Amino acid sequence: MAKSLNKNLHKAKAGKNDEFYTQLPDIEKEMRHYKDHFKGKVVLCNCDDPRVSNFFNYFAYNFEFLGLKKLIANCYKSQNMDLFSKNDSEIAIYLEYNGDKNGNKVPDVEEIGIKYFKGDGDFRNKECIELLKEADIVVTNPPFSLFREYVTQLVEYDKKFIIVGHQNAITYKEIFKLIKDNKIWLGYGFNGGAAHFINKHYTDYATASNHKDGMIRVSGVVWFTNLDILKRNDDLYLCETYKDHEKKYPKYDNYDAINVDKTKDIPCDYSGTMGVPITFLDKYNPEQFEILGMSASAGYDKDVVGISFLGEKDARPLIKGENTYARVFIKNKKI
Numbered sequence: 001m002a003k004s005l006n007k008n009l010h011k012a013k014a015g016k017n018d019e020f021y022t023q024l025p026d027i028e029k030e031m032r033h034y035k036d037h038f039k040g041k042v043v044l045c046n047c048d049d050p051r052v053s054n055f056f057n058y059f060a061y062n063f064e065f066l067g068l069k070k071l072i073a074n075c076y077k078s079q080n081m082d083l084f085s086k087n088d089s090e091i092a093i094y095l096e097y098n099g100d101k102n103g104n105k106v107p108d109v110e111e112i113g114i115k116y117f118k119g120d121g122d123f124r125n126k127e128c129i130e131l132l133k134e135a136d137i138v139v140t141n142p143p144f145s146l147f148r149e150y151v152t153q154l155v156e157y158d159k160k161f162i163i164v165g166h167q168n169a170i171t172y173k174e175i176f177k178l179i180k181d182n183k184i185w186l187g188y189g190f191n192g193g194a195a196h197f198i199n200k201h202y203t204d205y206a207t208a209s210n211h212k213d214g215m216i217r218v219s220g221v222v223w224f225t226n227l228d229i230l231k232r233n234d235d236l237y238l239c240e241t242y243k244d245h246e247k248k249y250p251k252y253d254n255y256d257a258i259n260v261d262k263t264k265d266i267p268c269d270y271s272g273t274m275g276v277p278i279t280f281l282d283k284y285n286p287e288q289f290e291i292l293g294m295s296a297s298a299g300y301d302k303d304v305v306g307i308s309f310l311g312e313k314d315a316r317p318l319i320k321g322e323n324t325y326a327r328v329f330i331k332n333k334k335i
Helices: 003-012 024-031 053-060 126-134 144-156 167-171 173-180 280-285
Strands: 040-046 068-075 093-097 110-117 137-140 160-166 194-198 215-219 221-225 274-276 289-294 327-332
Touching: 024 053, 040 053, 040 126, 053 068, 053 093, 053 137, 068 126, 144 160, 144 167, 160 167, 167 173, 167 221, 167 280, 173 289, 215 289, 280 327
Parallel strands: 040 068, 040 137, 137 160
Antiparallel strands: 068 093, 093 110, 160 221, 194 215, 274 327, 289 327
16 A cells, blocks of 8 residues: 555656645644734745645634735646546636625625736746735745645745655755755644645555545654744753763764764763664754755765765765664754
């Protein structure tokens, strides 16, 4: 089952048709942590078919509650409730909503402005970039295969954002540099570190507790943001000690750092460099830790690795000649 799912996901990535549709409960669960950021702001959902998007539904029905100024939603012309789009839609549209006008507290059809693009609605299109310039906060689920390019555009135009992505994106050179420089971080996340997306081309992989026909379960899905959130200021509680359990923390062959297999095992008394799982970033507080770099899978790249390299060719985190999992190099700033 897992192999079949991964095969389909790789096929989606290769075809650049990986538009997964996010469930409304997952959007509600995450957005409740950002309420104060939305007041008086223009929100753009630029990778969402506005006719069916749960992002558009959430912000339209909570427009007054959040105190929004304007809501805009658009997508590529062929995007629909279908993972593998047929690219057969002829016209790309976008919707604008400026709030309730008739007092019924419901976003009625006549209150939503429907506008047509001359182009295809791709987020890189000039027309869509003009909408991006107007926006204060971007909230959406961009195609995973275009994640690097999508985030690069947001940074270029200095936009605030809350977007869905896969945790593997953390290892992308372009994304990790932003994380290291505290320009992007992880949000609150999905239950169990997995998201159930809507599409019609897969066998139902959802578990019994949240079963829904037409769903696909994807592990390692996270929220990325550059908006300040409370969890980012919480210290990670450390209860392990290095001095009493040195054997538990072997040193790498090719890095002057110790290996920590689990975030909960980070020692409270170690002042040197530590290699921790990338899942540590879910608990990262920049006031408690400093991110130095990340282990590389190939050649040494100083901008990525960030610490001295002791080997000649292999930049992977090696212990007795064996490769470990990807590691983020950190130091405890409070020791």
